[in-house]
Amino acid sequence: MNSVSPSPRRGLRVALLSPRGPLYKHGSGIWKKSLRYMPLTLTTLAALVPEELGAELRLFEEGIDDIPLDLEADLVGLSVITGSATRSYELADHFRSRGLPVVLGGVHPTLLPDEAAAHADAVVVGYAEETWPELLRDFAAGCLKPRYDMAPDFRLENVPIPRRDLLPADHYFTRHTIEATRGCNHNCEFCVVPTAWGGPRQRPVAEVLAEVRAMNPKKLLFLDLNLVANPDYARELFRALAPLGIRWGGLSTIDIAFDDELLDLAAAGGCRGLLIGFESLSQASLAETRKLFNTTRDYGDAMRRFHDRKIAIMACFVFGFDHDTRDSFAETAELAIEARIDLPRFAIVTPFPGTPLFRRLKADGRILTEDWDLYDAQHVVFRPARMTPEELLRGTEWAWKKVYGLSSIAKRLLGAWVQPWVSLPANLGYRFYARNLHRFYTCRGAPV
């Protein structure tokens, strides 16, 4: 094990890296910088570094910049998602071959710690708020352990304010991102959240408000996976935000559309946009993926309720459930246009490792590849039930192009006219994305 303590003459030099998969990769990816918000992972890890170590911190987000292969550091930490696992392991192996100790953490090492351990001196499993400082102190003392697990009773309290100053603000459309909660109260079959992170946790509202006030933003983006997982907490948070006069967006389930009090509080509290997983029009597909709370919902009615309160919606649909057919693409695109969804998005069912969906498809012999590069929700990595992999890939691409055709954009936006100064440029960004997906598929060689 490369357990090298820093020189006593200077502080610990820590490099924190966030490698990216091909879709987002700097230089060859298809996302423009203007569509990126500042993520919280590296800045949060930086804030957790114990002061007494006097550490010198360098942060590299590969989505916006190159990671220097010759970087000098006493310890290299990588935050890994499944889509970036291959690249992360490549980088980890490189730095270890140079004698630099490497720590891997994030959702993928949490799901597959043994796989990650083959490329690391230490693996962090679960949230790192308590384990990362402990790991750094161990490292400084020359007694790094191979694995650090989150305590089951971990509470999201007294977390430090992320070091946003360590990432270049001009590379993002906003640096004002924040988390109030983590985890989710649901258990959708395809989702990594319940498997990797467990149930919902909330920060005390007073701590969230203190962080918001410190940023003093006009606009704010909550990165919580489900802001309304605990409706009582959400009500308290929305009430507390109202006097600040901030416009904000976040992620929610569709439940909020049919809870009048919660929806009114969100709107009065400054909510102007929500990302919601509509997932499918098929009741059978929703039941199959355990998203039963969506099955009784009328998406058109939900959109009217949001638009009545001037809340724009990014609605995510997923193709490739076992009950989906070749007709699903046109039906879903039509609904997105007719319901005036401000920003529709389409993903392909992805059986992330460790999820119940992965286990089911693996047991049925339907997993086509375990090349994690392709686990990005835009490639087909399993055998669909009622169409070919090629039909699923091309059908999804067709749906993107359909809803982001100029006439479809006009119909969706003119029909609602909610937050047009945000929706219009975002639609043009997604139009660019839709029209360039074929380049991405070709260059990655999907296993279809």
Ligand code: SF4
């Ligand atoms: S509601 Fe969303 S975050 Fe929660 S388990 Fe389902 S897909 Fe995951």
